[in-house]
Amino acid sequence: MTGNSKSAAIEVNDLVTHYGSREILHGINLTVHAGEIMIIMGGSGSGKSTLLRYLLGLGIPTSGSIKLLGKDITRISNLEMNQLRQNMGVAFQGGALLSSMTIGENVQLPLREHTRLDEKTMEIMARMKLEVVNLGGFEKLMPAELSGGMTKRAAVARAIIMDPKLMFFDEPSAGLDPVVSAELDELILNLRDAMKMTIVVVTHELESAFKIADRITVLDQGNILMTDTVENIKHSDNERIQSLLNRRPSNDEVQADEYLNRLTGI
Amino acid sequence: MPESSSHPVINTLELVGRSTVKLIEEAGYYVALLIESLYWIIAGPFIKRPVRIHSIFAQMMTMGIAACPIVFVLSFSIGVMLAIQMIYNLKTFGAESQVVVGVALSITREFGPLITGILIAGRTGSSLAAKIGTMQVNQEIDALRVMGINPVRYLVSPALLAMMIMVPVLTFFSDLAGLLGGAVYTGIEIGLSFDAYIERTLSALVVADVMQGLFKSLIFALIITLVGVSNGFSVTGGAEGVGKATTRSVVLSISYIVIADMIFTYFLNL
Numbered sequence: 001m002t003g004n005s006k007s008a009a010i011e012v013n014d015l016v017t018h019y020g021s022r023e024i025l026h027g028i029n030l031t032v033h034a035g036e037i038m039i040i041m042g043g044s045g046s047g048k049s050t051l052l053r054y055l056l057g058l059g060i061p062t063s064g065s066i067k068l069l070g071k072d073i074t075r076i077s078n079l080e081m082n083q084l085r086q087n088m089g090v091a092f093q094g095g096a097l098l099s100s101m102t103i104g105e106n107v108q109l110p111l112r113e114h115t116r117l118d119e120k121t122m123e124i125m126a127r128m129k130l131e132v133v134n135l136g137g138f139e140k141l142m143p144a145e146l147s148g149g150m151t152k153r154a155a156v157a158r159a160i161i162m163d164p165k166l167m168f169f170d171e172p173s174a175g176l177d178p179v180v181s182a183e184l185d186e187l188i189l190n191l192r193d194a195m196k197m198t199i200v201v202v203t204h205e206l207e208s209a210f211k212i213a214d215r216i217t218v219l220d221q222g223n224i225l226m227t228d229t230v231e232n233i234k235h236s237d238n239e240r241i242q243s244l245l246n247r248r249p250s251n252d253e254v255q256a257d258e259y260l261n262r263l264t265g266i
Numbered sequence: 267m268p269e270s271s272s273h274p275v276i277n278t279l280e281l282v283g284r285s286t287v288k289l290i291e292e293a294g295y296y297v298a299l300l301i302e303s304l305y306w307i308i309a310g311p312f313i314k315r316p317v318r319i320h321s322i323f324a325q326m327m328t329m330g331i332a333a334c335p336i337v338f339v340l341s342f343s344i345g346v347m348l349a350i351q352m353i354y355n356l357k358t359f360g361a362e363s364q365v366v367v368g369v370a371l372s373i374t375r376e377f378g379p380l381i382t383g384i385l386i387a388g389r390t391g392s393s394l395a396a397k398i399g400t401m402q403v404n405q406e407i408d409a410l411r412v413m414g415i416n417p418v419r420y421l422v423s424p425a426l427l428a429m430m431i432m433v434p435v436l437t438f439f440s441d442l443a444g445l446l447g448g449a450v451y452t453g454i455e456i457g458l459s460f461d462a463y464i465e466r467t468l469s470a471l472v473v474a475d476v477m478q479g480l481f482k483s484l485i486f487a488l489i490i491t492l493v494g495v496s497n498g499f500s501v502t503g504g505a506e507g508v509g510k511a512t513t514r515s516v517v518l519s520i521s522y523i524v525i526a527d528m529i530f531t532y533f534l535n536l
Binding site: 088092 | 397400401404405406408409410411412413414415
């Protein structure tokens with residue numbers, strides 16, 4: 001990589017997206033540097049999951065550009081996108097392992113589809129990645145036989161099988177007990193340190209966010225409130241950020257007329 | 267939110283308009299899905315993204331071979347049922363022996379393909395919708411896409427190919443089972459020997475009769491696959507959505523099958 005894009009693994013410019021006729025993201029600008037762990041944080045309905053979908057190329061934005069590893073995914077061809085996808089790994093919230101295959105087959109799937117390695121090599125590679133996530137010896141099990149934490153780790157193994165440069169996590173600690181969730185945080189840090197990945201984590205878990213983040217982006221109602229280091233976010237005087245950090249209910253000013261109109265349905 | 271008009275006639279008209287648009291939209295989606303899956307079947311190998319043979323055979327086993335017993339039972343029963351009705355009818359003319367021709371033509375031209383189509387719609391169409399719908403809900407479809415695996419190539423093309431091979435095969439099997447049912451009952455009721463039944467059947471049938479049924483079954487295979495798959499892909503709203511999509515796909519594909527059967531039968535017999 002050369003020039004300006006040297007340190008930027010992800011560049012989002014003026015991203016506007018709609019769901020039906022409703023505008024969800026109102027012009028997002030975001031830069032993620034190569035090798036950093038960026039946390040995207042925000043309450044429910046803040047647009048953080050939507051932002052992730054678009055970063056993954058799962059939706060077509062209304063306007064704006066999304067550059068991953070220097071390539072604008074809103075403009076490149078399907079073929080280029082497919083090549084780019086081999087450099088991206090995604091761990092979905094529920095794991096999203098294919099339920100008709102064993103864990104081993106799931107982890108091997110990207111290899112099977114994108115490479116021409118022989119069976120034995122693929123098996124060994126899958127076992128290696130399963131060892132990385134502490135699931136050695138589980139490759140014969142079906143996804144339904146795993147616990148929540150194991151499923152998520154297996155999903156990580158599948159996501160890193162192609163040794164991606166970019167890694168995305170969707171709510172890694174959702175639904176996990178604190179110990180397992182801490183293990184997963186550890187795993188994310190290890191991945192960055194050992195494999196030099198750029199990692200984007202979408203979460204609303206403060207504790208894990210503060211532990212692993214290099215920088216944090218706070219989303220609120222489709223806008224970015226702030227993108228900064230953990231310290232600066234903690235000391236921000238923005239009211240909405242503080243209520244998110246301190247788990248205070250947001251006290252939006254009630255607009256009397258609007259409220260009445262909503263109730264009466266006019 | 268769309269503005270609601272106060273006049274009931276306008277409301278009804280709007281509703282009709284909206285459902286028509288939705289129906290056309292859905293038909294467009296079927297066609298797009300068909301074209302895309304055919305694209306992967308034909309062009310896939312050339313761009314090093316082939317449809318997996320293994321997956322096609324696996325689907326042929328579950329969709330086709332595993333359905334053989336139930337196809338046999340139903341078709342045999344239909345054969346017996348047809349023989350009973352026809353012997354009863356033909357008795358009035360004292361022409362019971364003509365039952366062979368009646369059964370042979372009804373089975374190969376109509377009942378074989380139709381009963382197979384309806385059965386496969388209930389069996390495979392629903393399972394396609396449920397499988398893909400569940401995958402949609404669990405983000406497995408998204409996972410395939412972010413891994414650079416096209417869901418249509420991975421899920422739809424093998425199913426379509428397997429169905430287009432197996433439904434005609436099952437239909438032929440159903441024809442045989444139906445004729446056997448007819449033969450057994452006719453043998454018991456009017457004492458026609460099995461050999462004589464076969465001989466008369468073969469002389470009554472021409473290749474076109476069987477082909478007509480097989481051609482229709484090919485259309486049914488397309489309908490079942492596309493309706494099942496597209497309902498699966500459009501699932502929203504969790505487990506309840508999967509249930510709805512499954513029901514919808516069975517009802518829709520059986521309706522489309524019967525209507526398509528009528529249309530094609532008309533044109534094939536012009």
